Amino acid sequence: METKWIKPTEVEEGVRLLQAGEVIAMPTETVYGLAGDATNDVAIKKIFEAKGRPSDNPLIVHVASVEQAEHFAQTIPPVARRLMEAFWPGALTIILPSNGRASSFVTAGLDSIGLRMPNHPAALELIRTSGLGLAAPSANRSGRPSPTSARHVADDLTGRIAGIMDGGPTGIGVESTVIDCTAEPATILRPGGVTKEAIEAVIGPVILDANLSDEAAAPRSPGMKYTHYAPSAPLYLVEGGRDDLVRVITTRQATGKRVGALVFDEATTPADVTLSLGISMETAAQRLYEALRKFDETDVEEIYVNRIEPTGVALAVYNRLYKAAGGKVIRPQEEA
Numbered sequence: 001m002e003t004k005w006i007k008p009t010e011v012e013e014g015v016r017l018l019q020a021g022e023v024i025a026m027p028t029e030t031v032y033g034l035a036g037d038a039t040n041d042v043a044i045k046k047i048f049e050a051k052g053r054p055s056d057n058p059l060i061v062h063v064a065s066v067e068q069a070e071h072f073a074q075t076i077p078p079v080a081r082r083l084m085e086a087f088w089p090g091a092l093t094i095i096l097p098s099n100g101r102a103s104s105f106v107t108a109g110l111d112s113i114g115l116r117m118p119n120h121p122a123a124l125e126l127i128r129t130s131g132l133g134l135a136a137p138s139a140n141r142s143g144r145p146s147p148t149s150a151r152h153v154a155d156d157l158t159g160r161i162a163g164i165m166d167g168g169p170t171g172i173g174v175e176s177t178v179i180d181c182t183a184e185p186a187t188i189l190r191p192g193g194v195t196k197e198a199i200e201a202v203i204g205p206v207i208l209d210a211n212l213s214d215e216a217a218a219p220r221s222p223g224m225k226y227t228h229y230a231p232s233a234p235l236y237l238v239e240g241g242r243d244d245l246v247r248v249i250t251t252r253q254a255t256g257k258r259v260g261a262l263v264f265d266e267a268t269t270p271a272d273v274t275l276s277l278g279i280s281m282e283t284a285a286q287r288l289y290e291a292l293r294k295f296d297e298t299d300v301e302e303i304y305v306n307r308i309e310p311t312g313v314a315l316a317v318y319n320r321l322y323k324a325a326g327g328k329v330i331r332p333q334e335e336a
């Protein structure tokens with residue numbers, strides 16, 4: 001299949017493809033999404049096929065208004081309404097009871113549905129002009145880092161999808177926060193662009209899903225079931241400070257390995273390739289997936305990064321690094 005490049009000004013072309021049941025990559029403020037008509041089984045199957053995504057993992061439906069969310073949700077509890085008022089359009093996906101209007105492939109057979117209003121003019125215009133709710137997972141091949149530029153999408157999906165709308169690099173760089181509002185108190189299932197602290201300022205205390213709090217508190221379960229967001233070379237989190245990171249790097253290099261390092265400042269390391277995530281957590285979020293993809297263009301065999309404190313924006317960055325590492329954490333003090 002030929003994959004068309006679509007300019008953000010060519011919304012009509014995107015709408016034509018979406019209404020014909022095709023799937024196209026669209027920019028959002030978090031990461032690029034692979035969009036298709038949420039009510040069209042054929043389109044949704046194309047999304048799963050193009051990504052190679054397991055069919056038991058549900059998709060988020062993107063809407064352009066609260067009224068459109070009402071079209072897909074059975075009810076919107078008051079807590080969810082307050083979240084919509086505070087954070088939409090924005091990087092918050094709200095899980096609500098589904099009314100069955102979306103394709104059952106979107107919800108993976110669950111009786112709940114994830115809804116989000118993206119804060120991106122091109123995405124909002126595609127939704128409004130087409131009149132469709134757009135199911136859109138991140139536009140990467142399953143298991144790869146999410147795409148933060150149209151180039152990343154093209155690297156993964158050229159020939160597999162009808163079009164790519166190029167809206168330049170995404171602003172936030174990590175995916176939306178996913179919060180389950182089907183039970184009380186609301187539970188964060190995936191940390192992302194909207195922080196737990198910001199959410200709690202609006203609706204009071206929320207719960208972190210058990211998996212998330214385990215990995216943040218006691219990161220010691222090497223080899224999780226699936227590795228996500230992963231570069232080809234194995235990634236390891238290193239407990240401790242810069243000295244510990246440097247010691248691990250030089251020890252591995254002494255055994256002949258080509259080593260990569262990710263750092264949260266502009267400093268260099270003895271690693272063969274050092275990539276900087278900038279000096280703030282916001283920049284780290286923006287650059288993270290690009291950096292993970294960049295390592296694939298080098299010959300490094302192992303990648304090391306310091307473990308960071310999982311609070312605020314850093315919770316999302318930590319979670320993606322932890323998953324990319326498949327939970328592998330090195331504790332130099334214990335090994336010494």
Ligand code: TXA
Nearest residue numbers: 030031032033058059060112113114136137138175176
């Ligand atoms: O920022 C984002 O959220 C991006 C952009 C494109 O909007 N999309 C995205 O989609 O990250 P995806 O499919 O890569 O991640 C969706 C997440 C998955 O972890 C999925 O399991 C969860 O949301 N999810 C979706 N519907 C759900 C539901 N009904 N119940 C529980 N989790 C759900």
Ligand code: MG
Nearest residue numbers: 137138146175
């Ligand atoms: Mg994804």
